Amino acid sequence: xxxxKIPRKSTAIDMTxxxxxxxxxxxxxxxxxxxxxxEATTVHVPTSISExxxxxxxVMLILVDQEGKIFFGIDGQENRMEVLKKMGSEYHLDxxxxxxxxxxxxxxxxxxxxSLKRFLAASxxxxxxxxxxxxxxxDSLNNQLRSWVIAARSTKPEYRITIKADQKTPYPAIKHxxxxxxxxxxxxxxxxxxxxxxxxxxxxxx
Amino acid sequence: xxxIAINHRKGKKRRRSKRLSTRVDFTPMVDLGFLLITFFxxxxxxxKPQTMELALPAKEKIPEAERTKVKxxxxxxxxxxxxxxxxxxxxTKENEIDPPLIxxxxxxxxxxxxxxxxxxxxxxxxxxxNVAKEQKKLTEKEYEARRSELKKDKNGPIVLIKATEGAVxxxxxxxxxxxxxxxxxxxAILDITADDLRMIAHWKENNANVxxxx
Numbered sequence: 001x002x003x004x005k006i007p008r009k010s011t012a013i014d015m016t017x018x019x020x021x022x023x024x025x026x027x028x029x030x031x032x033x034x035x036x037x038x039e040a041t042t043v044h045v046p047t048s049i050s051e052x053x054x055x056x057x058x059v060m061l062i063l064v065d066q067e068g069k070i071f072f073g074i075d076g077q078e079n080r081m082e083v084l085k086k087m088g089s090e091y092h093l094d095x096x097x098x099x100x101x102x103x104x105x106x107x108x109x110x111x112x113x114x115s116l117k118r119f120l121a122a123s124x125x126x127x128x129x130x131x132x133x134x135x136x137x138x139d140s141l142n143n144q145l146r147s148w149v150i151a152a153r154s155t156k157p158e159y160r161i162t163i164k165a166d167q168k169t170p171y172p173a174i175k176h177x178x179x180x181x182x183x184x185x186x187x188x189x190x191x192x193x194x195x196x197x198x199x200x201x202x203x204x205x206x
Numbered sequence: 207x208x209x210i211a212i213n214h215r216k217g218k219k220r221r222r223s224k225r226l227s228t229r230v231d232f233t234p235m236v237d238l239g240f241l242l243i244t245f246f247x248x249x250x251x252x253x254k255p256q257t258m259e260l261a262l263p264a265k266e267k268i269p270e271a272e273r274t275k276v277k278x279x280x281x282x283x284x285x286x287x288x289x290x291x292x293x294x295x296x297x298t299k300e301n302e303i304d305p306p307l308i309x310x311x312x313x314x315x316x317x318x319x320x321x322x323x324x325x326x327x328x329x330x331x332x333x334x335x336n337v338a339k340e341q342k343k344l345t346e347k348e349y350e351a352r353r354s355e356l357k358k359d360k361n362g363p364i365v366l367i368k369a370t371e372g373a374v375x376x377x378x379x380x381x382x383x384x385x386x387x388x389x390x391x392x393x394a395i396l397d398i399t400a401d402d403l404r405m406i407a408h409w410k411e412n413n414a415n416v417x418x419x420x
Contacts, residue, residue, distance in 0.1 A: 014232075015231065015232030015233050015235070015236050016232055018232070018236050019232045019235050019236045019239060022235075022236050022239030022240050022243060023239050025239075025243050026239055026242050026243050026246065029243060029246035029247055029250060030246055032250070033246050033249065033250035034250065045255065046375065046376040046379040046380070047379075048256065048258055048379055048380075048382070048383045048386075049383055049386060049387060050256050050257065050258040050383070050386065051256060052256060052257050052258065052259065053256065053257070054255050054256070054257045064375075162257065164255075165375045166375065167374065167375060167376035167379075168374050168375070168376065169374060169375040170371070170372075170373075170374060170375075171286070171369040171370070171371065171372075171373040171374060171375060171377070171378060172371050173375075174375050174378065175369075175397075178262060182262055182264070182265045183265060185264065185265075187261055187262045187263065187264055188259070188260070188261045188262075189259075189260050189261075189262075190257040190258070190259055190260075191257060191258045191259075191260055191379065191382075192255045192256070192257050193255070193256050193257065193258050193379060194255060194256060195256050196383075
């Protein structure tokens with residue numbers, strides 16, 4: 001059999017261009033990214049046509065989940081420590097330096113002030129365990145949310161109240177929250193929504 | 207690596223000089239690059255959530271004399287009930303007779319159509335504004351200013367939003383959305399009254415009869 005000579009070509013490709021592209025994209029993503037912060041609860045926010053963006057800073061976030069449990073979070077690590085100190089003095093709890101530091105890393109939480117120490121001592125996994133969070137008490141007997149809002153407001157007056165509630169949160173829970181905030185003369189809120197898409201509209205019409 | 211090897215094999219020059227090739231294999235670097243890209247892509251939030259601004263009136267009691275009075279005929283009361291039910295009625299109770307309660311829904315053919323009809327004067331003018339804006343006769347600022355002025359139109363409806371215990375937050379947002387779409391600036395979120403509840407109960411009773419008759 002005569003051998004057919006196949007001209008051998010090098011399979012190596014010049015990777016320089018690809019490398020350029022990869023690093024260009026990498027730079028883009030690094031510069032534009034702000035990390036997804038894990039929130040204390042998962043909330044499916046309702047859709048709306050509003051296109052206003054959430055402010056970058058000075059957000060006082062109040063989360064309300066499907067059962068009406070309330071979670072609270074503020075941004076700025078120093079502010080968080082300051083607020084916790086104020087809460088500690090109000091509820092006669094002494095937070096150690098370590099606990100303050102732990103708290104400054106907490107994005108949002110939903111616990112009564114009394115169980116905060118237990119929360120700060122717990123690991124990340126334990127914090128996520130079902131039944132660990134009970135929501136911040138906000139009834140007339142033990143209105144801790146009120147104290148949190150007052151403490152946060154006195155720490156930084158620029159905070160904007162942002163309410164993030166689930167689509168299926170019962171209306172009375174929202175009503176109660178708004179009443180409570182109105183009592184504190186907080187009358188302007190940002191309600192977090194997601195952008196309505198065409199598919200949402202279609203399902204709505206069905 | 208392969209390229210470097212080829213260079214060596216070709217090497218007639220190899221004897222003369224021991225110069226090494228300056229070519230570097232970029233494959234691992236590309237790998238690394240894409241790995242990092244993947245990480246950043248997964249860890250970032252590209253679309254920031256939207257927000258809707260809501261301003262509620264202050265809670266202080268305003269003396270009766272200083273309250274702004276609105277014509278009853280201009281009010282539209284929207285009632286949000288459980289299971290995404292939606293009702294509205296115009297005006298208020300007069301001479302002990304309830305205004306007719308009408309059932310509608312959250313679709314474009316439901317509440318929106320009604321509100322657009324009620325607010326058609328303002329809507330028409332806003333549309334003119336939109337056209338002017340598209341032809342670049344107006345700047346963004348002027349447009350916003352004129353639009354908010356239009357929204358304050360005295361002839362537009364005043365919408366009272368009331369939700370029952372069974373309503374959910376999503377319903378409220380939907381209605382607030384309709385307000386934005388229909389350019390209605392004069393609306394208020396109020397507590398539901400016993401009268402409203404009675405009207406809903408009455409409506410349901412009537413409707414059950416109709417369905418039973420069929």
